[in-house]
Amino acid sequence: MKTVKIGVIGCGVIGSQHLQSAMELPMTIPVAVADIDVTRAEEIARQFKVPTVHGSGEALLDNPDIEAVVLALTTSVRQGLAVKALRRGKHVLIEKPAAANQAELEIIASAAREHPELVVAFSSARYHFLPHSRAVTDFIATGALGELRSIHFRGILPPGPATTTPPPAWRVNRAANGGGILVNWGIYELDYIFGLTGWSLKPLHVLANCWGISPQFQNYVAPGSDAEEHFSSFITCENGTVISFERGERVASCSETTARMVGSKGSLNLSMFPEIGKKIVFHNSAENQGVWDEVIWEGDEDFDMHRVGIIRDFAEAILEKRQPQTNVERAMILQKLTDAIYRSAEAGLPVAFADRGF
Numbered sequence: 001m002k003t004v005k006i007g008v009i010g011c012g013v014i015g016s017q018h019l020q021s022a023m024e025l026p027m028t029i030p031v032a033v034a035d036i037d038v039t040r041a042e043e044i045a046r047q048f049k050v051p052t053v054h055g056s057g058e059a060l061l062d063n064p065d066i067e068a069v070v071l072a073l074t075t076s077v078r079q080g081l082a083v084k085a086l087r088r089g090k091h092v093l094i095e096k097p098a099a100a101n102q103a104e105l106e107i108i109a110s111a112a113r114e115h116p117e118l119v120v121a122f123s124s125a126r127y128h129f130l131p132h133s134r135a136v137t138d139f140i141a142t143g144a145l146g147e148l149r150s151i152h153f154r155g156i157l158p159p160g161p162a163t164t165t166p167p168p169a170w171r172v173n174r175a176a177n178g179g180g181i182l183v184n185w186g187i188y189e190l191d192y193i194f195g196l197t198g199w200s201l202k203p204l205h206v207l208a209n210c211w212g213i214s215p216q217f218q219n220y221v222a223p224g225s226d227a228e229e230h231f232s233s234f235i236t237c238e239n240g241t242v243i244s245f246e247r248g249e250r251v252a253s254c255s256e257t258t259a260r261m262v263g264s265k266g267s268l269n270l271s272m273f274p275e276i277g278k279k280i281v282f283h284n285s286a287e288n289q290g291v292w293d294e295v296i297w298e299g300d301e302d303f304d305m306h307r308v309g310i311i312r313d314f315a316e317a318i319l320e321k322r323q324p325q326t327n328v329e330r331a332m333i334l335q336k337l338t339d340a341i342y343r344s345a346e347a348g349l350p351v352a353f354a355d356r357g358f
Contacts, residue, residue, distance in 0.1 A: 003029050004091075004315045007066040009057040009081060010073030011035040011044040014095055014123075018070045019048045021311040028315045034060035035073075057081045061088050068119075068318060070311075071095055074170045075178040079104045082120075086111040091119040093314045096187045097338065098122050098331040100178035105335045109328045121314045121324035122331045124191040127272050129309020129325075132280055135297040136270065137196050144282065145263030148197065151243045153189050154258040156230075159217050159250040172213065172225035180227030182210070182338055186247045190334050191326055192272050193243065196261075199330060201237045203353040206340040208233035217250045233341050235353075266291070274301035 006022050008015050011033055022028040034054035035041035041053045054060040057077075061069065061084050068091035071078045079099055085092045086108075099105035112120045127133060140148075170176040177183060194201055210228035213221050221229070230248030237243065259270035267283045280297040317324040326334075336353060344351045 001026055002319050003027050004318050005029050005031045005065055005067045006070060006311075006315075007032040007034065007060045007063060007068070008070045008072055009034045009060055010071065010095075011037070011041045012072065015070070015072035016044055016047075017307050018072055018093075018311060019044065019050065021308045023048055024308060025312055025315065027319060028311060031065050032060050032063050058084065061085055061090065066090060068093070068314065070314075074176050075100050075183070076170075076176045079107055082108045083111040086115050086118055086120070089115070089118070091121075091314070091318050093121045093123065093310070094331075096122065096124040097178050097183035098124070098335050102332070102335050102339050105328075105332055109332060112328050119314065119317045119324055120328050121310075121317060122191075122326040122328075123310050124187045124331070124334060125195065125313070125324070125326035126306040126310045127188055127192045128195050129306045129313065130272075130274055130301050131299055131305070132271075132278060132297050132301065133192070133196065136268065136280055137198065139282070139296050140196055140261075140268075141198055144265060144284075145261060145268065146265030147239070148241045148261065148263045150262045151193055151241065151245075152258055152260045152262075153193065153243070153245045153247075154256060155185070155189070155247045156251050156253050156256045157249045158253055158255060159220055162219060167220060167222045167225075169222040169224070172221045172227045172229060174227045177227065179338065179342065180210075180212075180225075181229050181247055181249050182231050182341060185249070186231065186245070187334060187338065189245065189247065189272060190337055191330075193245075194330070194333065195325065196270075199333070201241060201243075202239075203235055203237050203333075203337060203340075205236045205350050205352055206233060206337065206344050207350040208341040208344040209348075210342065210345040211248075213250055214252055216252075220250050228345075231341060231345065233344070235337070268296075274303050274305065276300045276302075 022030040032052035069085045070093045172180045210231040213229040232246040235243040261268045269281045282294045285291045
């Protein structure tokens with residue numbers, strides 16, 4: 001079997017997960033890690049038996065043994081490394097979000113166009129590697145829902161028990177991370193929505209609002225955190241489809257999760273997250289027969305499936321010389337949407353989604 005030699009830049013939680021996946025798959029060989037915290041990099045290298053440790057991402061990119069690079073570090077420093085990796089002939093997997101804004105992603109896209117032989121993939125696609133996702137995508141493609149009218153996604157979480165460790169400084173920080181809950185979790189759901197519908201949705205307008213963390217929960221985020229912990233958005237698309245999309249964490253509310261697609265012929269109840277005994281239910285309809293429930297997929301899922309799936313898809317795209325699940329073009333749609341949500345929230349007005357900006 002052909003293999004891909006992988007280097008991982010960033011040895012935090014996500015970087016470690018990518019290394020674990022690369023160790024488990026037969027077509028990937030982790031050959032190097034890099035982190036500015038060399039002690040942490042050395043610990044991770046020992047844990048996963050990675051032979052080479054670098055003290056910077058640039059040093060790892062100079063390693064001629066590496067064919068593909070995983071960028072598992074904060075958004076604020078990924079753009080430069082992605083461009084350098086491409087110019088040095090290395091395939092790139094970029095953690096979410098793709099970039100801090102559209103302008104940054106355009107720079108990565110320009111470098112990718114200069115090297116069409118290289119694969120550029122994005123980790124926002126990871127939930128498409130759960131078994132139900134392929135089944136739902138194929139089901140929607142049959143036209144069983146009819147004309148797609150509305151898509152509802154809502155995920156609200158109250159604050160859990162206070163942790164004993166300091167919260168990460170990057171997580172709710174616009175400069176370091178490009179945003180808060182929208183780019184931390186919402187980007188997965190946007191990718192999931194667009195992927196299930198075969199990337200056929202064409203956004204037109206966005207109306208949104210964002211809220212920071214409530215004063216009584218300030219101890220749950222790092223001092224100086226300035227990004228949103230709760231957003232709500234309404235997205236209109238060509239052909240009349242609308243997307244109602246809200247997510248929040250550490251919100252003064254009970255926990256709530258809703259995921260549903262409604263068409264002219266029926267609707268789907270969805271669950272993006274892995275579950276044991278999951279069922280995807282289609283509320284079917286026919287003339288003079290009312291509406292009845294039909295299970296279109298059921299089975300067991302776990303988080304290891306999407307953890308391994310993102311690296312498998314990246315490696316197979318390289319070996320098969322094909323596009324990954326979420327490529328630069330698709331990542332650009334998601335980036336424009338997140339930018340539009342932020343812009344609408346800041347302006348207090350709807351904004352237009354356009355091919356080259358707003």
